[in-house]
Amino acid sequence: MDHNPRLSVSEVLYVGLCRKIGTPTEVAIRRDVMDMHEMIEKPVYNHRGIAVMKSGSYREGFRLRSSDIDTMFWHYNYKLITDISQSRFYNTTEHVILLMEDSDTPPGFVRLSLLTPTKHEITISCLVLFNGSAYISSRLWREMHFQLQNKVHIKKENLRLHGPCSSGFHGSIEFDLAHCLATFPWPKLLGSWVDRCQRHTWPPVPVLEIILKNECHCVPIGSKVNVTSNELEWRLSFSQAEQQLVCTMNHTQFLCYGLLKIFLKEIINCRENELLCSYYMKTTMFWMMQSGQVTWCPTNLLDCFWNCLKYLIHCVYCGVFPNFFIPQNNMFRNKVVGVTRKSLLRQLHLYYRMGVSCLLLSPTLRSILESALSSPSIVLSAAEGKFLSLVDLDICGINELCNLNFPAQKIWQFYIYLKSINTLSRLSLSSYQLLTLQYCTAESLVHLAFIMTNSASCYTHKNIYYIDTIICGMLKMAAILGPVSDLLYLALYYYRTERYDKTLHITCITKERLSQTCIMYNETVDRQKYNEAVGNLSLSRRMKIAWVNDVRLLKTIPFLEELCIEQFVSQHNGETLLIVSPFVVVEMLSVLSHHRLGNRTQCLQSLTDLQTLLLYDDGRYAPLFTRDLSWQILGICQHAVGDLQGALESFEESLKQEPYHKIKEATDFRIECVKQQIQRNVHM
Structure with a gap:
């Protein structure tokens, strides 16, 4: 008798997404580690009067190739209020008090009026007079902090302005840095959202209480209603609340959210014109979860996705996509309109008519579903999706x-x-x-x-x-x-x-x-x-x-004199650290120490071991992405012991590797030094 019956397509999809996105335990591990790291760092930032919060899909627990890390910064001495009477709670000599005005701004956007004098240079440089009052310009604020970010942290060409953020890449991971302003308590205009949550009993009361105890934020970007006069507008952001809401998801909901993100990236947005972003997928999930009309369980995953897709199609058809916190804010306004809206609607209708087979348009989902759809006898254990x-x-x-x-x-x-x-x-x-x-x-x-x-x-x-x-x-x-x-x-x-x-x-x-x-x-x-x-x-x-971890040499700390040039060049090119395999470090230190002690035989043996490692390893002991620095280290060791020709060949091999550490200038410098030394030896 078959004790392991054939799984439904939903269950196959659930198991496959657990493998691709993560099991409940893996997601919990990711969140636990990041939560604790943030708690450790918090007092250091607090000491500087700064608060930092990470958000984005990476923070939510995804580890997809497209997962990004969003970081929000805000200063504690800026106090945003919704009523002038609240100013009495703050010390006007220590705090910059800003009044949030939303009477004549688009839903979800406010203006920030300065109520107190300030000596803060950035604030002063961002002031704009409007109707006899001083306001903080979101455009100037964004540009000023972008310039500061360029000078202090990241090489200029690696950073760009994207919406309210400074955006760039650390390796293959995209990051966004937003310098924002925090408002506490929550603005009064969100009272209707709280009432709605209480009516639908989602999120649960304890989660709602946590959300209301935290801040919401104003990020420096105006609306698209009138782009010529939105310089003073700031968008309300609810990243902290969204993070709490994502953490309330059961694993089927989390996988459905991930499925929507994959569907968006690999199917909807595979064309040039990307009208939709992952924030729409997150918002769709929030609306569907609060509606209470979907049964969220592994055997129903495909139906969960289909309900979300129908909601998205309905929004495109109506030309209205309501923000979850402020429904009056139509996030499609001036973006998904006219011909582009009709084109997107045709595209989504096509996928809907295709049914389950539309998921096969995604390489990721095709690899999960093909075997299930083609074989009537496929058998999997449901436990595969839950345990590792x-x-x-x-x-x-x-x-x-x-x-x-x-x-x-x-x-x-x-x-x-x-x-x-x-x-x-x-x-x-x-x-x-x-x-x-x-x-x-x-x-x-x-x-x-x-x-x-x-x-x-x-x-x-x-x-x-x-x-x-x-x-x-x-x-x-x-x-x-x-x-x-x-x-x-x-x-x-x-x-x-x-x-x-x-x-x-x-x-x-x-x-x-x-x-x-x-x-x-x-x-x-x-x-x-x-x-x-x-x-x-x-x-x-x-x-x-x-x-075993890689040995990580921070750019700000000279660990080894022999690698100072590489650290300097890598730092100049925007990298934060050098990453070296511990197996390479062991041999490097053995070569250099024996050389310093005059142990010629042991020195050459360690040098041979290091060279053999790099020549014959398949990436297990010396990861391929670190090979530019690994070959550089071999060249440094060969140069130190007098093998100039070997050093020259190793440095040239370093240039052939993936330039992960961006040390080409250091390699060129060392090659020139070796060539000059070879020429001097020839003329002696």
Whole structure:
């Protein structure tokens, strides 16, 4: 008897999307890690009077190629009020008080009138007189912060203005940075939204209370109603509320949202004219969830999608797409109109008439559905969509932790990080939240140690020994708490402080640990050996024994003198860090340390090991995207030991790799130095 009956198309789609988008556990891990990282960072930003919030599909838990990271910044000393009487709650000498006016603006947009004098240069430069009062120009605000962002953070050609944001790319991930203004409490014009939520009992009361306790924001972009006179308009943004609403979704709803995003990107917007954006898909989900007319379960996923598509077609037909928070705000206005609206309507009607087969127009969905539609006897386990093995969950965890970054650059900032971690550790947390604290502790200790190292000139001879003891203690603690590869930061410090014997001792220990069969690096692992070796251990122990990360060298911290040129060039070209395989770092430090000690034989053996690694590895131990720097390191080592021809060939090989680190100028410089040295040797 068949105990595993054939799944419906909806169930096949559910299982396939779990594999593509993530299981409930994977999505929970992603959110737990990002939540905890934000909580750790919050006190550092608060100390500077700034609040930061990440949003966008990446923050919501998606890891699709199109997932972006949106970051919103706002200053606490700007206070937005909806009634002049509220100004009495603020200190006019410390706060910039702005009155939100919506009496003659399009729905969802406001003007910001300055009520108090200010010495803030950006605010003053953005003032425009209108009807006898001073208003903040959204256009000038947006342009001023774009210019500041260009100077401080990202290379100019990597950044562009996009709507209210400064947009660019970190690797393959798109990001948006928005400098906005926060309003608390929520504007009175949203009272009808609260009433609607209470009538429909969605979102649930506890979630609604959380939303109303947080801010909403004004972002610097005007409406499209009259583009010639919208300079003073600011759009109301509800990113915090939207994030809470997405987190209330059950997994079928989350997958339906992801399905809509894939459908939009790979089917609707595969043409040149992209009229719709993913925000329409999110809004569609909110309206359908609040309507209460859809049964959200895995066996009904296709019907859930179909209801959402019908709602979207209805909106295009009417030419009205109401904002979820302010329905009077027609988001189609001046965008989906006239001939373009009719063309889009024909396109959507065509997909609707095609039925399920329209999903096959998407390469992603076709790979999921083809086997189900072509084979009447396909059998899958429904559990495949709900559960993953221990190895898969750990791969998810290490990937999330690896993507965390620490923008702090000063000693006091890392002290605040560590104090924040200590405070958070007393809370009742999930296992992955606790793991994030542990990982961030190790990262903070490493960065703090090297920042203190680079401040050594500030210390007297009397306390250098004391500082060195502290630095070694922090790096040893980081090695105890963090992944296996964190031990290499101690080796880097010993090399930098000319303790080459200790460097070799640490690299020997690290190399031995990296050779274990249970090691998990770059999503590569022997699953059986991993389960046998660490399967019964706690999550924390598994990270310390079997997880391996790349060695990440921040642009602001000189870790190794031999790579300073590469760090400088990469930073100049807009990259934030150098990423090196730990297997490459082990051999590099062995070569350089043996060379410094005069151990010629061991030096050449380590050099051969490094060269062999790069020549014959398929990307398992030296990821392909880091090969530009890996070949550069081999060339640096060959140059150091006097193999000029080998160094020249390695530098030339570096130029052939994917320019991930953007170090071409450094490579060209090193090639020129080697050629000049070869010529000098010829003439001697």
